[in-house]
Amino acid sequence: xxxxxxxxxxxxxxxxxxxxPSRDLCAAGAAxxxxxxxxxxGRHIQGTSRTLFADWPPLLASxxxxxxxxxxxxxxxxxxxxxxxxxxAARLPWRALVPLTWGTAVAWTCSLALVDGWQRGIxxxxxxxxxxxxVIDRFHDIPAALRGFTGHILLGSPDNWPAHVAGHPPAAPxxxxxxxxxxxxxxxxxxxxxxxxGATACVAVLVTVRALADEGLARGAAPFLVLAPTxxxxxxxxxxxxxxxxxxxxxLLALAVTGRSPGRAGASGLLFGLACYLSxxxxxxxxxxxxVLVLGRHGIRGRPALLVSLLxxxxxxxxxxxxxxxxxWEAYHLLVTRYHQGVGGIRxxxxxxxxxxxxxVLLTGLATAAGLRRTGAVLVRRRGAAAxxxxxxxxxxxxxxxxxxxxxxxxxxxxxxxxxxxxxxLLPACAFLTLPRxxxxxxxxxxxxRAWLTAQxxxxxxLNHLLLTGW
Numbered sequence: 171x172x173x174x175x176x177x178x179x180x181x182x183x184x185x186x187x188x189x190x191p192s193r194d195l196c197a198a199g200a201a202x203x204x205x206x207x208x209x210x211x212g213r214h215i216q217g218t219s220r221t222l223f224a225d226w227p228p229l230l231a232s233x234x235x236x237x238x239x240x241x242x243x244x245x246x247x248x249x250x251x252x253x254x255x256x257x258x259a260a261r262l263p264w265r266a267l268v269p270l271t272w273g274t275a276v277a278w279t280c281s282l283a284l285v286d287g288w289q290r291g292i293x294x295x296x297x298x299x300x301x302x303x304x305v306i307d308r309f310h311d312i313p314a315a316l317r318g319f320t321g322h323i324l325l326g327s328p329d330n331w332p333a334h335v336a337g338h339p340p341a342a343p344x345x346x347x348x349x350x351x352x353x354x355x356x357x358x359x360x361x362x363x364x365x366x367x368g369a370t371a372c373v374a375v376l377v378t379v380r381a382l383a384d385e386g387l388a389r390g391a392a393p394f395l396v397l398a399p400t401x402x403x404x405x406x407x408x409x410x411x412x413x414x415x416x417x418x419x420x421x422l423l424a425l426a427v428t429g430r431s432p433g434r435a436g437a438s439g440l441l442f443g444l445a446c447y448l449s450x451x452x453x454x455x456x457x458x459x460x461x462v463l464v465l466g467r468h469g470i471r472g473r474p475a476l477l478v479s480l481l482x483x484x485x486x487x488x489x490x491x492x493x494x495x496x497x498x499w500e501a502y503h504l505l506v507t508r509y510h511q512g513v514g515g516i517r518x519x520x521x522x523x524x525x526x527x528x529x530x531v532l533l534t535g536l537a538t539a540a541g542l543r544r545t546g547a548v549l550v551r552r553r554g555a556a557a558x559x560x561x562x563x564x565x566x567x568x569x570x571x572x573x574x575x576x577x578x579x580x581x582x583x584x585x586x587x588x589x590x591x592x593x594x595x596l597l598p599a600c601a602f603l604t605l606p607r608x609x610x611x612x613x614x615x616x617x618x619x620r621a622w623l624t625a626q627x628x629x630x631x632x633l634n635h636l637l638l639t640g641w
Contacts, residue, residue: 427466439483
């Protein structure tokens with residue numbers, strides 16, 4: 171597959187991309203109304219029947235306005251990224267842009283987490299009674315723990331696993347067991363692992379967009395990937411780590427089909443297999459992978475061995491865990507039972523099936539709502555650059571995966587954390603908003619890029635300073 175020549179500015183103008191600022195504002199306004207409705211209806215339901223099990227629906231959070239040691243740093247990172255991000259994304263060499271994107275994402279995520287302080291914001295997050303570090307000592311004999319893993323999933327079973335351990339395959343807790351074994355013990359190391367690894371997902375998305383669409387769109391998306399409100403839940407949640415593994419599986423697949431590399435295809439399959447043993451829901455990433463295969467079909471036709479390498483890599487992790495005594499399907503069916511034994515069986519589907527989408531607005535921001543509107547317009551009108559259509563297809567696949575997760579009824583609340591692996595792939599839609607004549611300026615007849623970035627940063631700052639998030 172031949173990559174189009176990169177443009178010199180982020181999201182260089184394309185005739186087929188709709189530029190109506192009023193329509194963008196309408197999309198953002200509709201997103202605001204959705205969140206407002208979810209808050210008001212949710213507070214009514216929680217106040218009367220208390221069946222939502224969320225103090226500040228639709229988020230799992232409580233109202234607690236506060237400042238913290240991370241506040242000055244978060245504000246500075248936001249201002250610097252808004253002021254210089256679009257220009258740097260346009261002008262820096264690609265090899266410099268990639269590490270800068272990762273480093274800024276780490277700084278943004280850490281500073282937001284530290285608004286709650288080191289202990290409450292980072293070190294204590296993965297040590298609560300529901301979390302993975304609670305079971306480190308139960309993995310002293312790893313083979314035996316894997317063989318008996320399914321016997322502790324149900325609430326009535328002896329020594330049943332904490333909620334998050336029971337809700338995930340054993341590769342999730344095993345990650346933190348292995349960190350402990352190599353000397354990176356405690357919540358501080360576990361939290362920083364999730365932040366530093368989770369932030370690499372931004373880079374994986376950039377690499378994928380560049381490989382499948384073009385470099386101009388990837389550069390246009392870079393500042394939005396950095397300043398995304400997703401950072402509030404990337405620090406510190408194990409789902410950020412899961413999202414990064416899945417994102418790199420997609421990125422390596424994109425590089426494999428465009429570069430016709432069996433090695434990268436095998437590595438992609440390996441990470442896809444690992445992702446499915448980190449979280450059951452990550453099987454839906456197969457929809458994003460399918461979009462990559464469709465977009466890279468010419469590379470596959472030219473070298474069919476890529477699929478052989480992909481499938482070979484995909485088989486490694488499932489084979490290893492099955493031989494060790496853990497059976498994925500059996501555990502998943504037990505998880506469904508466990509889910510309905512707990513609050514998941516009480517939370518009303520009729521509220522969460524649409525309130526989860528309000529959570530997604532808070533997770534991805536108003537700029538993404540406007541970007542998704544433009545994504546839909548690109549697909550419907552079928553005009554403009556081929557790169558736009560390729561990016562629109564990739565984003566649409568992620569949106570489809572998210573909607574299926576929503577309709578499944580296995581994602582009622584906490585989706586601001588659980589859906590990180592899908593939400594990350596909605597953020598590149600913001601590249602359609604970046605159609606400047608000069609870096610950082612307003613698109614022709616449109617809203618300045620920096621205005622959208624400011625809205626993203628303000629949302630993240632308000633969420634982290636007004637609410638105490640949890641999971």
